[in-house]
Amino acid sequence: MVFAVRTRHFQGKPCVYFTYLQTRKGLPLDAVLDKSVEGHYIVHQTIERTRDSFQMHAAAQQNEKDAQTVPSPVPGQVVLASPCATDGADVHALIAKCAPLDRNSMYANLLQCSDFQATCVTARRDGVLIGWVSGYVLPDDPNSYFLWQVAVDESARGEGLPKRMIVEVLSRTACADVRQLKTSITRNNQASWGLFSSVARHLKADMRDEVMFEKDKHFDGHHDTEHLVTIGPFDIKEV
Known part of the structure; x- marks a missing residue:
């Protein structure tokens, strides 16, 4: 009406x-x-x-x-969407295939897909999950989005999917106030350093890093030091 x-x-x-x-x-x-x-x-x-x-x-x-x-997706087309609870098991299985990503419990992935669906992204091709981005807007800083994990199936690598998913989530209403992207990377994860350097160039923003969680002090020697990477400021509407 x-x-x-x-x-x-x-x-x-x-x-x-x-x-x-x-x-x-x-x-x-x-x-x-x-x-x-x-x-x-x-x-x-x-x-x-x-x-x-x-x-x-x-x-x-x-x-x-x-x-x-909304029309049915064209065969072979990659469809980006917000997850739902029924995606949790597929997300868990995808992450398991994407070393060196940390494997969380399936319950944690279910919570991401339900309680944080507005700030997470699934990518499917012909119904098969081939990509995943998880993250959230910081509770005490609505201008910052923390990206937890990026996972891409081997069959979809080399297609620019990680950057597409990141831009997708930053363009959502839930991230309307976001002006900087944060994530953590271990020093030897060259693939992630390359990805986020590319994202920074795409967003026309500076990238800087500092120690976030130390190997001995925070991980008790069981995990390499995580470096906090910050990209920004940027305005996604101008990208």
């Missing part, structure tokens, strides 16, 4: 009028409605709250419409 939205004042408060409304179906559940002249309905809420509710409803309708109209 399409609404014609106009702003007016009612009892000294700014309100939004939904013109040509035939039914209350689809309006925010917490809206208080009164019928006025000329077939209008007056929503007794502030402009900001009403607009937010209306936009959320419109976005939900658009998402439903998009889900109904």
